[in-house]
Amino acid sequence: MNLKQYLHDKKTIIEASMEQYMLKGDSLLAGHIETMRYSLFAGGKRIRPILCIAAAETLGSHNNAILPVAMSLECIHTYSLIHDDLPAMDNDDLRRGKPTSHVKFGEAAAILAGDGLLTFSFDLLSAPTLTSQISAETQVKLIQVLAQSAGSLGMVGGQAIDIDSEGKEIDFDTLRTLHSCKTGALITASVQMGAILGNATPAEYKAFTNYGRHIGLAFQIVDDLLNVTATTEQLGKKAGSDAELDKATYPAFFGIEGTRTKARQAVDDAITCLEPFDHRCEPLRELAHYIYSRNK
Amino acid sequence: MNLKQYLHDKKTIIEASMEQYMLKGDSLLAGHIETMRYSLFAGGKRIRPILCIAAAETLGSHNNAILPVAMSLECIHTYSLIHDDLPAMDNDDLRRGKPTSHVKFGEAAAILAGDGLLTFSFDLLSAPTLTSQISAETQVKLIQVLAQSAGSLGMVGGQAIDIDSEGKEIDFDTLRTLHSCKTGALITASVQMGAILGNATPAEYKAFTNYGRHIGLAFQIVDDLLNVTATTEQLGKKAGSDAELDKATYPAFFGIEGTRTKARQAVDDAITCLEPFDHRCEPLRELAHYIYSRNK
Numbered sequence: 001m002n003l004k005q006y007l008h009d010k011k012t013i014i015e016a017s018m019e020q021y022m023l024k025g026d027s028l029l030a031g032h033i034e035t036m037r038y039s040l041f042a043g044g045k046r047i048r049p050i051l052c053i054a055a056a057e058t059l060g061s062h063n064n065a066i067l068p069v070a071m072s073l074e075c076i077h078t079y080s081l082i083h084d085d086l087p088a089m090d091n092d093d094l095r096r097g098k099p100t101s102h103v104k105f106g107e108a109a110a111i112l113a114g115d116g117l118l119t120f121s122f123d124l125l126s127a128p129t130l131t132s133q134i135s136a137e138t139q140v141k142l143i144q145v146l147a148q149s150a151g152s153l154g155m156v157g158g159q160a161i162d163i164d165s166e167g168k169e170i171d172f173d174t175l176r177t178l179h180s181c182k183t184g185a186l187i188t189a190s191v192q193m194g195a196i197l198g199n200a201t202p203a204e205y206k207a208f209t210n211y212g213r214h215i216g217l218a219f220q221i222v223d224d225l226l227n228v229t230a231t232t233e234q235l236g237k238k239a240g241s242d243a244e245l246d247k248a249t250y251p252a253f254f255g256i257e258g259t260r261t262k263a264r265q266a267v268d269d270a271i272t273c274l275e276p277f278d279h280r281c282e283p284l285r286e287l288a289h290y291i292y293s294r295n296k
Numbered sequence: 297m298n299l300k301q302y303l304h305d306k307k308t309i310i311e312a313s314m315e316q317y318m319l320k321g322d323s324l325l326a327g328h329i330e331t332m333r334y335s336l337f338a339g340g341k342r343i344r345p346i347l348c349i350a351a352a353e354t355l356g357s358h359n360n361a362i363l364p365v366a367m368s369l370e371c372i373h374t375y376s377l378i379h380d381d382l383p384a385m386d387n388d389d390l391r392r393g394k395p396t397s398h399v400k401f402g403e404a405a406a407i408l409a410g411d412g413l414l415t416f417s418f419d420l421l422s423a424p425t426l427t428s429q430i431s432a433e434t435q436v437k438l439i440q441v442l443a444q445s446a447g448s449l450g451m452v453g454g455q456a457i458d459i460d461s462e463g464k465e466i467d468f469d470t471l472r473t474l475h476s477c478k479t480g481a482l483i484t485a486s487v488q489m490g491a492i493l494g495n496a497t498p499a500e501y502k503a504f505t506n507y508g509r510h511i512g513l514a515f516q517i518v519d520d521l522l523n524v525t526a527t528t529e530q531l532g533k534k535a536g537s538d539a540e541l542d543k544a545t546y547p548a549f550f551g552i553e554g555t556r557t558k559a560r561q562a563v564d565d566a567i568t569c570l571e572p573f574d575h576r577c578e579p580l581r582e583l584a585h586y587i588y589s590r591n592k
Contacts, residue, residue: 029453031456088404088407112459128440141422144424147418151416152321157412161324164328178324
């Protein structure tokens, strides 16, 4: 398959549906909604919604309900970037090659844009439009997976551990927990939510979950690597910031080559998890390779 | 009825269930969870969960599922206080007589505590424990009401309009929208969620909704009034801050006495909405009076 074309096609579909489902408000809210749109439509790779769709399609599901579900993942991801970039957090000025939300709109507006996007994710998943397409039981399952993965025992917790760990010596177990919460949880949830929409059996759900965990790990390892090896221009966000903030990372533990090997191993492990599935899992297999070889 | 006793009893039940349902994490997350607990257990009046329970009980419902549902409202309310108090927002040092979250734990931890509590609300409403007690359809309805009222067209949007309006001349229509979004939406949702759990008919739901809107308005008018007339010691948060931030308020439009009249009218309107209900709505009637006469 042509992964580049696949990514392009899915991104186009996802962004069109995001335009369709994005909330509209009256003129008093125009500024707030514009702040949310600025970050949401800043040209992300849309990896999480694509993973969600690819998982559902592996099971033969082509339900249009996938689109607002996929969008809910992108809203959560975008909110997390806005809040992580804040001066009190990672203090980043650049994201996807553009000024970060607080640089562009001020801190208060950025915090509220994040809060708005986070809440809107759950609005999307509980919306009457979705209720007409999938069962309420499925909606509740999707919401539970998203809330758990994005919350204090998942992504928010990972960021809290990350902030706590700055400038401290942390052991590898702590780094692993940090990564699996901060990045792994939402990536795993993306695959799980696609699996739920595809009516996965318990065994299939488990296989998807393990696949998600391995690519989540690979994703974070490669992120750590790119922070050291890539340029700011290439990344569209500040390179070298981990070292500057004295953050524990894979390269700090294993060096560049050792880290590459770990990432490669995580991708191989992910692909092994796809064995129960037929040829329709090919996009998931290619996505695992892509996560390893991406350069931004 | 003895409202003081009623408020005390409900608060005791709510706080005990909050202890029970509050999330637990491993030692790496201890700091983050402590930050959430600090604000959640800071001695709030628990008005929103009490309204939720009182609405359900007006319809004769005594389902224990009400407790995590009521808690979800308190989590959302608490997160909104933490984020509103941030230096970039209202920059308040004192809340409920204690240092605000960012003063106590730093800004990054406070932002994450807010994010964690917001997400946890939806975790509570989609949790398997709740699934065993109420239908998935009811869960989805509760989640939709909470997401809409707390989100960009509700509470978050109201705060965005508030921040946008600082130091600007705004007209009364804008102030009304601001109030109904920022404070009214979540108070209305509290009553609506109780009504949903009590299996309200459409006509009953409408009556509860109107009651909620009127007491939400009364609540915000009294808040504006107390900001002018009460002391910092009495409020447990900074008095006079609205004037300092040059915020549009009811007293700025109508003076102290005119504002009192408006609040009284809103309470009367709320009580009129309770006419379809039998004696079991008495707590809701007394709560409307309490919202008018409270002094903090």
